[in-house]
Amino acid sequence: xxxxxxNMAGSVWKILVQTGDHVVVGQDVVIIESMKMEIPISAxxxxxVKEIKKQEGEFVNEGDELIExxx
Numbered sequence: 001x002x003x004x005x006x007n008m009a010g011s012v013w014k015i016l017v018q019t020g021d022h023v024v025v026g027q028d029v030v031i032i033e034s035m036k037m038e039i040p041i042s043a044x045x046x047x048x049v050k051e052i053k054k055q056e057g058e059f060v061n062e063g064d065e066l067i068e069x070x071x
Contacts, residue, residue, distance in 0.1 A: 002045045002069040006060040010034030015056055021049045023069065030054075030066050047071050
């Protein structure tokens with residue numbers, strides 16, 4: 001199992017993947033809005049989206065788990 005974490009605090013503005021989607025290294029999976037800026041979060045490993053842990057509009061802190069991937 002691989003996990004994708006938020007690298008900053010902010011609100012989940014947009015989730016770009018769905019459960020079951022295959023993602024590759026470098027693919028943007030979530031966009032966080034922080035201080036009026038949109039910051040893309042990219043996958044560091046390839047895999048299939050097993051579970052999306054946060055929903056659009058939800059506040060996240062740095063280090064919060066966003067997505068769980070299966071290899």
